[in-house]
Amino acid sequence: MPTCGDWTLKQLFRHVGRGNRWAAQIILERRNQPLDPRDVRDGKPPDDPDAAADWLYHGAELISDAIDRVGAETRVWTFVGPRPAGWWIRRRLHEATVHRADAALALGVPFELSPDLAADALSEWIDRVSVDRRHGPALERGQSIHLHATDPELGPTGEWMIVHDEEGLWWSHDHGKGSVALRGPAKDLLLATVRRISVADADIEVHGDTAVWDGWLERTPF
Structure with missing residues (x-):
């Protein structure tokens, strides 16, 4: 597989x-x-x-x-x-x-997933990663990631701001500017975040420091 x-x-x-x-x-x-x-x-x-x-x-x-x-x-x-x-x-x-x-x-068959379920899966995974220290912090201090789902029906639940600052690693549904930003359908963002597809093979735009994204993936095995 x-x-x-x-x-x-x-x-x-x-x-x-x-x-x-x-x-x-x-x-x-x-x-x-x-x-x-x-x-x-x-x-x-x-x-x-x-x-x-x-x-x-x-x-x-x-x-x-x-x-x-x-x-x-x-x-x-x-x-x-x-x-x-x-x-x-x-x-x-x-x-x-x-x-x-x-x-x-x-x-080799299509994978269908509703945007709301994909978004909740992504929130659940980020929430778990933010408190799971088995692989060390998912981001270096001072780094941040912004994920933006393009599915219009998601509204505020379609944005994720993940930050590592002096307060530790935390996330919210706020809009913000990250060290790296990814924009695309919630399903693609989910699959990329859990390392099932690469951003190059997904309908995702990437802006900013891709090394931050690569570091996140290395530290957050599903």
């Missing part, structure tokens, strides 16, 4: 389905520590294609069921510290969205 290293589609399928079960089990067990993926219950899809499809769909249902049982505000472990259990719905939705793009790119 061009965007997932040496994975096959079968491995990607298993990754998404097991990932949903992994999140559901974290919620259901009210865990305050990560769960080893090898300990996920029913973590492998059946060999039968129809049963495997049911297994995939059921994994998403398990997350909703787990949240209903423990309560959406119950705090559980996440990548970015304890969060309400309901946090996992948005995280897993956008995880599956990006991996659906991986599958489409591997198969």
